[in-house]
Amino acid sequence: MNLKIIYALVLTVLPISELRLGLPVALSYAVEESVPVALVFSLVILLNVLLVFFVFYFLDNIHSLLMKVKTYQRLFNFYLRRLQKKVDKFEVRYSAQGFLALALFVAVPLPGTGAWSGCLVAWLLGLERKKSILAISAGVVAAGILILIGTLGAFRFF
Numbered sequence: 001m002n003l004k005i006i007y008a009l010v011l012t013v014l015p016i017s018e019l020r021l022g023l024p025v026a027l028s029y030a031v032e033e034s035v036p037v038a039l040v041f042s043l044v045i046l047l048n049v050l051l052v053f054f055v056f057y058f059l060d061n062i063h064s065l066l067m068k069v070k071t072y073q074r075l076f077n078f079y080l081r082r083l084q085k086k087v088d089k090f091e092v093r094y095s096a097q098g099f100l101a102l103a104l105f106v107a108v109p110l111p112g113t114g115a116w117s118g119c120l121v122a123w124l125l126g127l128e129r130k131k132s133i134l135a136i137s138a139g140v141v142a143a144g145i146l147i148l149i150g151t152l153g154a155f156r157f158f
Helices: 003-013 018-033 037-066 070-094 099-107 115-125 129-157
Strands: none
Touching (some): 003 018, 018 037, 018 115, 037 070, 037 129, 099 129
16 A cells, blocks of 8 residues: 555644545545545545544543643644534534534534544533434535535646
């Protein structure tokens, strides 16, 4: 397996980059190596959706144990402070729209609005898990489609 695709998959699961960086790198690999774009796109989307289950498991089970470690506690609190304004705005503006708003939050292809943040928002607000997973997954697919269109358009332009 090519290192570029491994790099793309690693970018896909990291909290800051997610599929917003992982997908363009994976698509670049697909174009260079004549691998079907649909296959690479599906792999990145599937990995990002599977990530949702991992993040919820982590937040439900492992997070409380790690909060006893000072370094983790500082990093988590730093990330939480950065996300708190988004969570507050989300809760005030979109509580009536609920899960559609969660899907749209995740679908916006900007840093800090992906599956990791969507899971954290749902977890902090105590939203129903099954509906949250569906909303976040729908947002991941929508973001993936937007990034796919943008990336392929950029490839054709250059």
